Amino acid sequence: MTIYCDESGGLNAGAMTFAAVMLSPQVAADIHARFRSVTGLRGELKGSRISLVERAYLLELFDRAGGRAWVAMARRDTIGGKPGGAVPSDLSVYAALLNLAVGRWLPETGGVCTDVVIDDGRYDPVILGKVREEIQAGLGAWGRASLAESHRSDGVQIADVIANSLFNIAAGSPRAHRIQRIIEPMLASKAIRVAELKDFG
Template sequence: MTIYCDESGGLNAGAMTFAAVMLTPDAAADIHERFRSVTGLRGELKGSRISIVERAYLLELFDRAGGRAWVAVAKRDALAKNPGGTLPSDLALYAALLDLAVGRWLPETGGVCTDVVIDEGRYDPTILAKVRADIQSGLGQWGRASLADSRRSDGVQIADVIANSLFNIAVASPRARRIQRIIDPMLASRAIRVAELTQIA
């Protein structure tokens, strides 16, 4: 299995979410191909660019394929401040959310070799290389952590849509109620699980 990772939002937007999506590469490719063939989508699949109906269809394909996700969520108003009264940096929050989401998966892999694929787009490559190395250290001999261009990764693009869905809900966007209805069955079945982050160690 592969864990595909992507984030949405930021503290300046009210919340940051980080999705760690477990799918086989073949399943991710099949979902992507089917979605594009039906919707006619061209270019990168982004949660911020698709309609509610398209989002519902993608998540239905994800659910049918047996996809599962842990999504770490941090809301600005619920996040503990630093000793000086400031909020954590964007990078510190990103790293903590990644660690939380991927960390929830590792005990469930049963020692099966797992690859973790992280979107390389948000930060400087040098910074992301350090993040990747930290994840690799946690995986040890059981898997491999790598960075990927989201435009070339079916799984990372699916993770983007899931992270964006939970971001919309976290900030109570105008689309939040309809998105909540879409994902409620997946929350109930635990295909998608949410971990709240309120403090960075």
């Protein structure tokens, strides 16, 4: 199995989320292909660009295919620092969320070789390379950590939609209530689980 990773938001927007989605590459490709064939989507699949109905359909495909995800979440009002203090950088929060989300998966892999694929689009490649090395050290001989361009990875694009869904809820966006209704069954069944980053720094 493969863990596909992507993030959404930032502390300046009220919250940051990081999704670590477990799917086989073939299942990720099948979900993505079916979604495109039904919706006619052109270009990259991103949670910030699709309608509520399209989001619901993608998440239904994900759930029906047996997809699972851990989503790590940081809220600005929880980790934003002490009054008058500095707000943590998005990069430091990103790294902490990545470690939290992937870390929740590793004990559940049962020793099965696991690859971790991380979106390379947000930060400098050198910085992301160091993050990848840290994840690789945690995986040891059980798997391989790599960076991928999101538009070339089916699984990373699915992870983007899941991260964006939880970001909308955490940040209280105008669409938060509808997205909460869409995702509630998956939260209840634990197909999607949330871990909140509270202790930071």
